[in-house]
Amino acid sequence: MHSMSQKLKVHIQTLRDKVGAAWSKGREQAARLYGQAAEKGAQVAACTADKAGQMRDLAADKTAQALALAGDKGAQIYHLAAQKAAQGWSAAKVRGHQVRLAVARHPVSPLLYVTIVALAVGAVSFKGMYTRAYVLNVNGEDVALLSDEGELENIVSGVETRVARILGEEYDYEADISITPAFASAQELSDATAVEDNLFNSVGAIVEGYALCVDGEELGYAATEQELMALLDEIAAPYMDENTVRYDFAEDVDIYPVEIPSNTEMDLDKLRTQLTSSRVEEAYYTVEAGDTFNAVAYSLDMTPAELEALNPDVEPAKLWVGQQLTIQQAVPALSILTQSEVSYEQVVESPVEYIETADMYEGDTAVKERGADGLAQVTAQVSYLNGVEQSREVLSTDTIQEPTTTYIYKGTTPRPVTASKGYYIRPISGGTITSGFGYRYLFGSYSFHQGVDFASSYGTPIKAADGGTVTYAGWQGSYGKLVVITHDNGDKTYYAHCSSLDVSVGDKVYQGQVIARMGSTGNSTGNHVHFEIRVNGQPVNPMDYI
Missing domain, CATH: 2.20.230.10 (Resuscitation-promoting factor rpfb.)
Known part of the structure; x- marks a missing residue:
């Protein structure tokens, strides 16, 4: 708008110069005509007399010719011509006399008349060169020359419509506007479309900024590229240390310049929250009695490898009741x-x-x-x-x-079937765990339970958890009827409260072989098998091994 205002000021000054030049030219013409008037005034009388004489001579010649050619008709023409000549001579003498009297009475009047004539000529010339115009002033600056007052309303309406379309809301153009009548040539009049464009640009409905785009979606904006770069550095900072040489994003992240509506939100805090939020919340599975790592994975429609990737610190072969497995990982919006x-x-x-x-x-x-x-x-x-x-x-x-x-x-x-395989299976098929490993309240007091109790019906077959040698088979105090198997690695397994025993000391047994039947002998409240695993003589939680 500033450049347009300067151009308009130059146009107005040029107009003033042209008007002054026209006035000076008119005065020069008036002076020149004044000098010529005196000379012409003297010539008028002489010219009038000469013209009258010429007219009289001409009339006589014409009359003679007419008489010669037409006889009586020529006579008539002669008399008519003589009459007209006499009238012209009289009129000429009267007009010449009037001019001499006027000049004698008003010695300066020829200049006045000439001046008036010059001004009239200048006015006609000025009107031909210039037309009525209106100087548009916006906020104290002349910005345009309009051809009529109606153009202003159309221009303002156009600006308001364009701005409202961009901002998505109603807009009133509230600049301080005035128009002043003036004259301008057609070439100096402003183009209404250009004026509207300049006023629209001055509103600032569209501003330049920078967009942060993730996978083709513009998530937010900032005034400068540096602000968005600093935000990305901040988000990446928790994943960096003194050994980090570079960072990038798993997503397609781009920053580029854009033109956006001036009312576009540029909230870096909101953008930060959006970029650091998780798309999926973490979820967990609590291990229950009888669970295995693979079974948990398949029950959740996952592969064991996928479950293991979510739980890198978990040993699949050693789960315990109550252990939590991550089954769904929180994924940040920006990885x-x-x-x-x-x-x-x-x-x-x-x-x-x-x-x-x-x-x-x-x-x-x-x-x-x-x-x-x-x-x-x-x-x-x-x-x-x-x-x-x-x-x-x-x-x-x-x-x-x-x-x-x-x-x-x-x-x-070759390994015999009774050799230890190095891992353990459950001592019964099915059944229910009624008491786990660790402290429990029983018979009116707390005591440490060194194994796991598997309950089922009376006489249920009890199987060897792994191959080995029977090193005890008989009654053993609170255990009731008990079988102890020593395995090839030195570990021992205990099977207590049996109703009957199917093996003897020294027998070689294989994994899964029936060694006894379930009962409730010794300190027992129901049919079950008390199962222990002892490593280096110390009881361990069997659920960590089966």
Whole structure:
């Protein structure tokens, strides 16, 4: 608008200069005509007399010609011409006399008459060059030359309509507006469309800003690119440390300049909340008696690998009742990818060489000579997603200490069915756990329960949890009828409160073999089997092993 105002001021000054020039030119013409008037005034009388004489001579010649050509008709024409000539001569003498009298009475009047004539000529010329116009003033600045007053209303209405369309709400143009009559040439009149555009631009309905776009969706705006970059740095900061070399986003994130309505919200706090909120809330599953890791995964329509990825610190083979498993992970709206370059000491495991021997069963091993682990300095590039390691690429390895070899015996003799498999199964099929491992209130006092009670009907078969050798079979105080099996690794399993025993001391049993029948002997309140696992002589929670 400022440049247009300057241009208009130049136009108005040019108009004033042209009017002054026209006035000066008129005065010069008047002076020139005044000088000519005196000369012309003297010539008028002489000219009038000369003209009258010429007219008289001409009339005589014409009369003679007429008489010669037309006879009587020529005579008539002659008399008529003589009459007209006499009238013209009289009129000429009268007009000449009037002019001489006027000049004599008013010596300055010819200048006045000439001046009036010059002004009339100048006015006609000015009117031909210039037309009525109106100077549009907005907030104290001349901004346009309008051809008529009606243009202003159309211009203001156009501005209000365009601004309202952009802002999405009604808008009133409230500038201080005035118009002043003036004259301007057609070329100097302002184009109404251009004036409307300039006023619209001065309103500032559209402003320049920067958009933050995530996966093709503009989530928010800021006045500067630096503000959005700082916000992204802030969001990524919790996932970065002194080893981080760069960060990025799993989503397609872009920042670019945009033109937006001036009433567009630019709230960085709101945008921060949106970018750090989670799309899915975390959920958990509480382990119950009888659950296995795989069974829990399949019941939740997941694969064991997917469940394990959500629970990296959980050992699938060792669940306990009441343990919580993460089954649904909270995912932030903006996922952070980071790369770190780390340097650390890493143990280099002792290499192993196996020595076959027939003195051991197939699958069994024993260390003949244990070597020492080595040590290396490792530099690696580690990639993380929201702080969880995704991959690790070793960039260099420098040996600090060389490892030594470990020698292990490896059995070649086929394993008998009674050999231990190294894992345990439930001692009965089905049934209900009526008492777990740990402290409990029983018979009026608290005591530590060293096993797990599986209840079922009287006479239910009780099976060996793993292969081994029966090292006790008989009555054992509060246990009632008891079977103890010692397994190949030295662990022992106990089966108490039996109604009858199907094995004797020294028997070799295989995993799943029936060794007794359920009952309620010893300190018991109902039919069940009290099942224990003892490692290095100490009772452990059986549910961590089956």
